[in-house]
Amino acid sequence: MGLLDILLGRTKPVAPDLDRLFALPSAAVTLEVAAGFTPTGTGAVCFATVEGGAFTEANREVQALLDADTDRTGPPVELRRDDYGYSWLVSRRSPDQLSSLVNDLHAVNSAMEVNGFGPQLLCSVAGFRDEGGRRLGLVYLYKRGTFYPFAPLPGPGERRDNALELQIKAALAGELRIEQDLGRWFPIWGAPGL
Template sequence: MGLLDILLGRTKPVAPDLDQLFALPSAAVTLQAAAGFTPTGNGAVCFATVEGAAFEQTHREVQALLDADAERAGPPVEMSQDGYGYSWLLSRRSPDQLPQLVNDLHAVNSSMEANGFGPQLLCSLAAFADDTGRMLALVYLYKRGTFYPFAPLPGTADRRDSALELQMKAALASDLRIEQDLSRWFPVWGAPGL
């Protein structure tokens, strides 16, 4: 960053730090203690839709990498598209395999980044639920290197529990790098596994 950037108020974008994903297991302990949320075993990576042979090759590499895991039951990755035109890669694990799920999310992000698809990456999420059926996702913003909680209200298509999100923001402040700009806490309606 040069002097002109400083004078004009430009800031350097935060570089993605995929290793931040490895903080999710410790955050899960805090979530359970603070509000009774436990992992569901579902996690997903969202990216702008990509077509072409290079992406197909990357998808096959991710599939082969995750297929090599003997502890996994079922398909390693399910691909879908939401109503907004974004693509999702969903990984399913048993609820007690959050560290392995985090490894899956990290591997998918790293593979896409290594193959030149980093600019298309939007976010990754891990899903949690409580005994009453409330859902909560911890969403990692790839381009910001930060997390935020997303809590859709049960039985609604497009309403969220903002009070719960703010409560979880305070509870997780020492476990995760939380996104401070609330305008960047975009809802992830239609996210698979949530």
């Protein structure tokens, strides 16, 4: 980054740090104590869909890797496409297997990177619920290396609980690298597990 970049306000993009995903299990403990949310056991990696044989083969390899896990308690890994044209590779575990779920998310992201599809990676999400049925996703932005909470509200329409999201942001500030630019807290409507 040069002097001209600094003067024009350009910043160097943050490199993804997938190891930050491993902070989720300890953040989950804080999340349960501070707000009563526990893991659902569902997580997913979202990526821009790419057509072609190389991408299809990489996707097959990732699914085979995760499906080979004999400790999996839920259904096999599933590939879904949402209404916006993005693909989600969904992993389901027992709610008490958050560490294994995080390993799955890390493995998917790593395999996509290794196969040259890092630019297509958008985010990863782990699902949580409280006793009242409120839903929450902790979203990892691949290209920013940061997390943010996403709390969709029940009922018709696409609405979110901004107050809860800010509460979770404050509770997890010491646990996760939280995205400070609230404009980047993109809604992930229809995300699997939320």
